[in-house]
Amino acid sequence: MxxxxxxxxxxxxxxxxxxxxxxxxxxxxxxxxxxxxxxxxxxxxxxxxxxxxxxxxxxxxxxxxxxxxxxxxxxxxxxxxxxxxxxxxxxxxxxxxxxxxxxxxxxxxxxxxxxxxxxxxxxxxxxxFNYRFAPTSRKIRELLASGRIGRITSCDFHWYLDTTHGADYFRRWHAYKRFSGSLFVHKATHHFDLLNWWIDADPVRVFGQGSLEKYGRNGPFRSRRCKGCPHADECEFYLDMSTSDWLEDLYEGPSAEDGYFRDACVYREDIDIYDTMTAAILYDNGVQVSYSLNAYMPIEGSHLAFNGTHGRIECRMYEKQAFDAPKGVDEILVLGTDRSVERIRVEHGPGGHFGGDPLLHKALFTPEVDDPAGQRAGARAGAMSVLTGVAATQSAETGRAVMIADLLKG
Known part of the structure; x- marks a missing residue:
């Protein structure tokens, strides 16, 4: 070669x-x-x-x-x-x-x-951080950087995981804080990184709340795993891995060696991560963020809104819905304080994460690729997103706001 x-x-x-x-x-x-x-x-x-x-x-x-x-x-x-x-x-x-x-x-x-x-x-x-490379994410970054809505003052960002995707975190090793840091770290690191990148500032203080409302000890029954479970016919989260050659090859066979089951029961009583989370985040430029993540919704996707001194940007991303919703395209609304409205349609790209995966690969491994939007994320970006999640988790456990600077100093 x-x-x-x-x-x-x-x-x-x-x-x-x-x-x-x-x-x-x-x-x-x-x-x-x-x-x-x-x-x-x-x-x-x-x-x-x-x-x-x-x-x-x-x-x-x-x-x-x-x-x-x-x-x-x-x-x-x-x-x-x-x-x-x-x-x-x-x-x-x-x-x-x-x-x-x-x-x-x-x-x-x-x-x-x-x-x-x-x-x-x-x-x-x-x-x-492949979500940075999704076309809609980049368009939102461009709109905010252009000053279309003036100085950003606040943001509402809410992410919804449905009972297929969301439940999967509770089947796997992610269900334990010692392995994943909680979904505030494992999953929300994507979302916190997007916020940090969009706002182009550092988070300084986080107040978080979290609880376990659907999975774990809340379950009406439980077993060790889905395979062979006596409750398979009545459990809404039953997973038959035999229908996927990919899962069978990568996980079922190898489980005999290390005892890790890809279809562990979502109602295990020792699960200690949250499935219901909110966080209030303050940035060093004064932007206030209200964030939430829920892992047992009937819908999959997100709702985002930035408020500025001269307007508002809204975007609802539909991934999986029980109702008729746009497919393969997102709509961004740019609302002016003069009551003007601009609708911007952004098509998803080919590949995983709305087209983000192949663009991430190219950015990392193709030397001549330009990066005018700063999409390539280094260790500092990784650190700030993780620390936001760590702060939110610590805050949820203690009931007190946590300063990012304190985590960096140790």
């Missing part, structure tokens, strides 16, 4: 690692990227990924061994969230650049270690 290509290796061969990064990224950037290695602590899952992606890849359950043999320029980190920091720091110290799935870390201490390692080694960390 061509020697001038960027050699990438992937650690963590689950759905995102095997699909989005080991599969899609080299295909999207075929002239720039060469996949050279894979690593996963689960030997059965690693074998599945290697079989699907190509027998010529270096594959090992020992990450250091794989790196030594494959010699990647960039390591793509797709492991469980709480393991990101150790892997990122070691990769930087070993002379590699890093692309990490979000969230970059799950604690403030981990964030500080990554920032220190990046500064100390001179290597680069990029965070996979």
């Amino acid at each position: 061509a020697t001038n290509k960027r050699r990438i290796a992937v650690v963590g061969t689950g759905h995102r690692g095997t699909g989005t990064w080991a599969g899609d990224a080299p295909a999207t950037c075929a002239d720039e990227v060469e996949l050279v290695g894979l690593s996963d602590v689960n030997v059965a899952r690693l074998a599945v990924a290697q079989r699907r992606l190509g027998p010529g890849l270096v594959a090992s359950t020992d990450l250091s061994e794989m790196v030594a043999e494959a010699k990647p320029h960039t390591l793509v980190v797709c492991t469980r969230d709480d393991t990101h920091a150790d892997i990122i720091v070691k990769a930087l110290e070993d002379g590699m650049d890093v692309v990490t799935e979000k969230p970059m870390a799950v604690t403030a201490e981990q964030v500080r270690r990554i920032l220190d390692a990046e500064a100390r080694t001179g290597r680069r960390v990029d965070v996979a």
Whole structure:
């Protein structure tokens, strides 16, 4: 293969690692990227990924061994969230650049270690914030930066996960704060990053509230997992993994090795993350944000509104709805204080996350790509989004507002 290509290796061969990064990224950037290695602590899952992606890849359950043999320029980190920091720091110290799935870390201490390692080694960390690259997200950024509604004063941002997508977080390892930091960190890191990028400022104070209202101990019955569950016929969250060859290959077979079930019961009594969350965020430029995330809705999508001194921008994104809603396109309303209204239609792009995934890959791996909107997100962006989620979680636990500066200082 061509020697001038960027050699990438992937650690963590689950759905995102095997699909989005080991599969899609080299295909999207075929002239720039060469996949050279894979690593996963689960030997059965690693074998599945290697079989699907190509027998010529270096594959090992020992990450250091794989790196030594494959010699990647960039390591793509797709492991469980709480393991990101150790892997990122070691990769930087070993002379590699890093692309990490979000969230970059799950604690403030981990964030500080990554920032220190990046500064100390001179290597680069990029965070996979694919939502920045969705066409609608970029258009909103352009409208705000143009001053169309004057100085931004406040924002309402509400994200809805339906009972398919939302429930999935409660089946998996994400259901425990020690692994995911809570959905304030794992899921909302996307949303907090968008806010930070759109507003073009840093959050300084966060007050959060959270509760578990639908899943976990709230369930009317429970079992260990969906497979073999005696309540399968009456449970609204029953998942039959046998209908998906992808899930069966990557998770069901490998579960015999490590005991991790992809279809664990959403009503497990030890689940400790929230499914109902709100946060009030204050930025250093004075912008006030009201944010919410709910994980058991009959709809999937988001509602966004920016208020400014000369108008308002609104956008409702429809992903999955029970009613007739626009498909493949978003409408942005720009409302002036003079009662003027402009409707802007933005079509989704091809690929995952409304077209964001392939554009993210190109931004990371195609050197000549310009970035006038600042869509490529480094370690600092990853840090600020994680710390917003950490602050919201701490606030929900203590009942007190949390300052981001305090988390950065440690």
